[in-house]
Amino acid sequence: MKYVRVAAAAIATALAAAALLASAASAAIPQTITLRLSDPHATFSDKLAAGKWYVVTASGTGSYFKPSQWSNPLLSHHRRGIVCGTPESAPMFPTAGPTGPVGVDPETMFARLTTRKKCANDPLPRTSRRFQLNDGNGYRHPTTLSGRYTSPRGDHTYSYPVLGHRHKLSVRVKDPVTSDNYGAFHVTLRAANDGDCASRQWRNFVNSVGKPVFADQAACEAAL
Numbered sequence: 001m002k003y004v005r006v007a008a009a010a011i012a013t014a015l016a017a018a019a020l021l022a023s024a025a026s027a028a029i030p031q032t033i034t035l036r037l038s039d040p041h042a043t044f045s046d047k048l049a050a051g052k053w054y055v056v057t058a059s060g061t062g063s064y065f066k067p068s069q070w071s072n073p074l075l076s077h078h079r080r081g082i083v084c085g086t087p088e089s090a091p092m093f094p095t096a097g098p099t100g101p102v103g104v105d106p107e108t109m110f111a112r113l114t115t116r117k118k119c120a121n122d123p124l125p126r127t128s129r130r131f132q133l134n135d136g137n138g139y140r141h142p143t144t145l146s147g148r149y150t151s152p153r154g155d156h157t158y159s160y161p162v163l164g165h166r167h168k169l170s171v172r173v174k175d176p177v178t179s180d181n182y183g184a185f186h187v188t189l190r191a192a193n194d195g196d197c198a199s200r201q202w203r204n205f206v207n208s209v210g211k212p213v214f215a216d217q218a219a220c221e222a223a224l
Contacts, residue, residue, distance in 0.1 A: 029054070030190040033171070036095050037062040037181035040173035044189050048135065048164030053192035053205065053224055055145070056133060056169070058106035059157035060092045062183025064175055065113050067100025073113045085111035085124030091183030092156060099182050105156040106131040106185050107149045125151040130174045131185065133160065136167030137208040139174070145201040161192060161205045163213075194221040 028046040035042045035058075048054060063070075073081040087101035087110070103111030103124075110125035127148050129141035144158045162169060171187050197205075197220035205213050205220060214220040 030188055032186055032188040034093070035060075035171055035173065035185040035187055037064070037173055037175070037183050037185075038095060038097075038178050040175060040178055040181070041170065042172075042187070043168050043170040045168070047166050047168050048162070050164055050166045052164045053196075054162045054164060054169075055159050055190055055192045055196055056162050056171070057157060057159045057188045057190070058131060058171070058185050059155065060183060060185035061088060061102040061105045061156050062091050062173075062181060062185070063087075063100065063102045064104065064177075064181055066180040067098045067182070069113055069180075070101040075113065075115070079115070081113045082116050082119060083111060084114050084119035085109070087111035093184040093186060095182050095184050097182060102183050104128060104130070105152050105158075107144060107158045108152045110152050132172050132174055133162060134167075134170040134172070135162050135208070136165040139170075139172060143204045143206070145196060145204050146199075147204060159196075161196065162189075163205075163207065165208075192224050194224045197221045197224065 031044055033042045033044060070083060070087060073083055075081040085103060087103045089101055090099060091102050101111070103109060107127065108125050109128040112124065127150055132139040132141050142160045142162070144160055149158065169189060175181065197217050202214045202217045202220035203212055207213055214223065
C-alpha cells in the first residue's frame, strides 16, 4: 500500500510539473519584440517546439540613411544623388534620436537614395530581402503567407510561416552600416492555426530549403 501511495504521489508530481511546463510554453506566445534598425538583431525568449508551425508578423517602416540625406541626397565620396521612389514622411514606430522620411518595411523597399542611373535600372518599389529570420538553419527572408510583395501594403504588415526546430527564433535586418538607421519593426510570434491555410496560403508553408510541405489546404488544416 505504501508503494502505491508513493507511486501515486510521483505521478501527481509529474503531472503537475507537465502542466506547469505546458502553461509556461503557452504563456510564451504570442510574444512581440522590437527590432530597431539602428541595432537590427533581436531574439525571442523561448525555443520553438520541434515540428510545430508558427507565424511571425512584422510591421513598421524605417530608413537606412540619415534624416538630412533625404533633403540633401549626398552619396559616398560627395557624389550628388537623388531620391528614388516615394518615401513616407516618418517611421510608423519612431526610435530615439534624429528621425525623418522612410523608405523600407519588412517586405519591400519603396524609396532610397541612389544615382539617377541606378534608379532607372532598378526602379522602386520592389521586394526587399533584408528582413530575415533564423529558425536554427541560418538567416533567410521567407515568403509571406500571401506571397511576395513588390509594393508595400498600406499597413506595412506582413506574416511569415516558420517551422520550429528547438531553437530560439532570431530576426535581423541585414545592413552593413547601421549607425545612420532609424525606425523599428514590431515583430510578433504566435502559433499557426488552420485559418492560415486559407486563400491558397497553404502553398507558402515551406521547409528550410524552400520546398512546400503541404499538398493542399486540407493537409495544411489537418496539420495545424
